Amino acid sequence: MAEPLPKGYEPKDVEARWRKHWEETRVFTPDPGGPGEAFSIVIPPPNVTGALHIGHALNLTLIDALCRHARQKGKNVLWIPGTDHAGIATQNVVERALAHEGKNRRDLGREAFVERVWTWKEDYGNRILDQIKALGASVDWSRLRFTMDEGLSAAVRKVFVRLYDEGLIYKGKYIINWCSRCHTALADDEVEHEQRRGRLWRVRYHLADGSDSIVVATTRPETIPGDTAVCVHPDDEHYQRVIGKTVLVPVLGREIPVIADAYVDREFGTGALKVTPCHDHNDWMLGNKHHLQFIQAIDENGLMTSEAGPYAGLAKDACRKKIVADIEAAGDLAGSEDMEHAVGHCYRCRTVVEPHVSEQWFVAATKLAPAARAAIPELTRIYPESWIKTWNHWLDNIRDWCISRQIWWGHRIPAWTCPACGQLTVAEDAPSACKTCGANGLIQEDDVLDTWFSSALWPFSTMGWPEKTEDLEHWYPTSVLVTGFDILFFWVARMMMMGLHFMSKPPFRHVYLHALVRDAEGRKMSKSTGNVIDPLVMIDKYGCDALRFTLTAFAAMGRDIRLSEERIEGYRHFVNKLWNAARFALIHLEDMPAEITLDNVSGLHNQWLLHRLEAVKKGMDGAFAEYRFNDAAQLGYKFLWNEFCDWHLELIKPDLQSQDTERVKTAKYVLWLTLRETLVLLHPIMPFVTAEIWQSLPAAGQVTDIATEAWPTARPGCVRENEARRMEFIQEIIVATRTIKAELNIAPTRKTALLIHPVDERQAALLEACREMIIALARLESLRIDSPADAPKASASAVVQGCQVIMPLRGAVDLASELSRLDKELLKVEKDLTAADKKLHNESFIERAPEEVVRRERDNAARLRDAREKLLALRQRFAEALMDGEE
């Protein structure tokens, strides 16, 4: 039965207890044969090396809210947790640790190194799981996955082999992005371009016949030894004379052709471009088109090759200095200038990326992309929809995906080469002998797959594919993918391609892209800037629910979140408010209150509250369904605080003290029921505090776990617009009275007399029925509801919906301030009335606006006119009182 709640909400103990409870009772472990419509989400697997950051906190909070809400709606909810092996990132971390021991991975050798990473993963990889727990994520821990689990690795191999057999994976020589620090190829989207200050040199190339020269502009003179052509625009009259001739590479003296291609921008630099096919993506394209020579001048370590002649062995930066100096010495430097240009950096280590020609594995993304493009919005809806254009543009311009990485940590490519005949065998399992020549000792590829290759399979590999599992049958495709837009292409697009190809269905019905969390100044949070907000610290300081509520409240679609600690602190007040409201309720609900019929509940305030509750239920339900998280949070916030606490709890205080047992009974039941339903509504956002309060509340029968409680059903009988409006009128009367007191500097606690002059019998009856409420909330000594004929002239007053509210003033009250108060009020009414009249005098408004709108405007004007008359009269009386007082 009911237990008293401690005075202050202590998140730490409460959260720990509920986490344990939910884990032990396995309420988040669903059965594929269980009842309810299937609802599933796969976690965007955090990097196993990573610590939970605020972006994860947002992501997990939103997913958790959706899952908890879906569960409340009776769905069969599966949320699969897991982590990603994050190839390059994880390898880097372990290599750094090794470096501290003065070793590198080659000292250990491949096997020992990989073993070491696994050990590291076991030690540190579980930290992230504890952090997911700390956030209250209602994941199914029995289905925990890791991208390098045996099952998922088998899926990777199967996919690789199938794609290879279908010709959708191939090996080929291509210019790729090379990180000389990570010593691996990078996919196009793993390269981040940044504007950097650089220099543009103008270098003179002499014609081989010595007759002339041509000046070429370059930002990378160190690639000159790799030049195999100079290219100009075919229509450029400056260079017609040299097209088809040959020039000499500066310093080296090698003879190369001058070619013409419309690719060249005549306006840029000198209009002449040096072509270095091995060290520039566009030059690669030109080299192929014009069948140029391919000369590799820089190796994979960033050193100049023997092709660079006198510069061989130099680091590329040193070569740049030297070659510029040499050219200048030769008198062939035609000038140089500073310029800004985009430079590619490795997204993991920030090293400048070097275009590099090598043998790599590719997925024919160009062939898989069209289906993925067409899937949105036909098969999968994306929220917010504005991303469709970006999605289409990216998929329309996709290039084949380089999937081989020259690192050790990851899924090793399942391809073997025969040492005897060189035959390549691609297979799920290591072949014992060469199919062609029967030789043994086939050698597996050294490279591993891009991390995103296994992530691309995540929605079905986690459910047991390629086995035909019940999970797949029941829960694929997943209901919605929730992630940040920053990995739309890295991850979402690739999942879409793989899902469509292997499952014939898109991997998710909806994609919800949430914002990036930034700091208060709108900057990205990063360790180097020192502006990170650590979610674990926030949970520790303010409680998980406060953090979750804040993130949810700020998660408006299509907009970044600027987070600061003060905001979390602010929403902690809300958690506390809920807690205290519950404490109040529990004081009066020692036992389960007797049930009453709600459709015809007595008491205007009860009718109003239940009416509002219906609206909030509906509103929050819709908000969750459409991923309007901020709306859901706001609706819950306002209802709980501004309606339930500010009004209803105050309004039922007299009820609870009453001798009328029916009245007490009604108050208690409405209180109990509203609080319970509100807890359920808020539970998806604030699981812990709601769970704690829920179990303290008396219940009919066994106390249940709020996590398994159903979303409250609608009570159409409680929707009562008219009663709600009447209650709002009473509230306006009370506010007007309070305002008079506040503005005349009368202490709110000082009980005053009040006279209300209603406009008609109906209003009089309503006021009479609510007499007690008005007295209590406006803090009155007495209340008269009738004509003000004998009211003292020295009274403060207000007009509410035509009804005059009059407060006789006695004692030390600054009477002059009442006069200015009334003047201010009059001014406002005048202004509104002028605006309304202006509209009503506009003939086209009367003619064209809908009847309803015109009628409302007329009513409005009439109301204002009436208010003005009454205020003027009241002011007149008051002014007389002032005169009298002065005489």
Add this chain to the structure above:
RNA sequence: GGGCAGUUAGCUCAGUUGGUGGAGCAUCGCCCUUACAAGGCGGGGGCCACAGGUUCAAGUCCUGUACUGCCCACCA
């Protein structure tokens, strides 16, 4: 260069289908009213970036401009 957002109170942001603009924080005043001072009550504060257009009516729809941010892109 292309694309996408944003511009609303001092600050951070809401504002569903056009019908007199809201919240939190901050600020000012009064109150320790027996759930809550992490609180209550009340107030002040906005030509909704700018310029046009559509409309009886525009923060909301359209066009353009300015600034800010993000994404994409092969200007060497």
